[in-house]
Amino acid sequence: MSNAKDVTDQSFQKDVLESDKPVIVDFWAEWCGPCRMLSPILDEIAAEHGEKVEVVKVNVDENPAIAAQYGITSIPAVFVFQGGEHVATSIGAKPKKVLEQEFAEYL
Numbered sequence: 001m002s003n004a005k006d007v008t009d010q011s012f013q014k015d016v017l018e019s020d021k022p023v024i025v026d027f028w029a030e031w032c033g034p035c036r037m038l039s040p041i042l043d044e045i046a047a048e049h050g051e052k053v054e055v056v057k058v059n060v061d062e063n064p065a066i067a068a069q070y071g072i073t074s075i076p077a078v079f080v081f082q083g084g085e086h087v088a089t090s091i092g093a094k095p096k097k098v099l100e101q102e103f104a105e106y107l
Contacts, residue, residue: 003043007056009065015056017084022106023054027070027077029061034093035076041096042078049107080106 004026007015016023026042028035039057046055060067060075070079070086080088080103090102100107 004039004046004055004057007058007063007066009063012058012063012066015054016081019054019081021052021054022080022082022087023056024103024106025079025081026055026057027060027067027072027075027079028057029059029075031061032075038076038078038093041094041099044096045099045103045107053103053106082106 005015007025016025024042024045026035026038028039042055042057045053058066060072074091076091076093078090078099079086088103088106090099094102
């Protein structure tokens with residue numbers, strides 16, 4: 001199980017949009033194999049870059065409103081939010097090095 005904080009439809013505004021650090025949001029579901037492959041990679045990124053960025057998870061099955069608001073149609077979908085704005089996206093399970101390159105500006 002991941003060490004990332006679980007965020008809900010109700011807590012998304014406070015935990016993500018109002019954060020003073022960039023937030024990496026992992027949109028995932030329990031039944032999604034690639035999501036389970038990505039989870040430990042995001043845990044590593046959180047452990048290594050936690051002073052600069054927050055890593056959280058949103059279960060799309062349990063939180064359909066926020067998933068719909070951001071147009072999540074494929075998972076895993078990893079979004080970066082900064083200053084309340086969606087600023088970067090990565091779709092699908094990717095190696096850690098690729099994610100770190102895609103999100104280098106925020107790490």
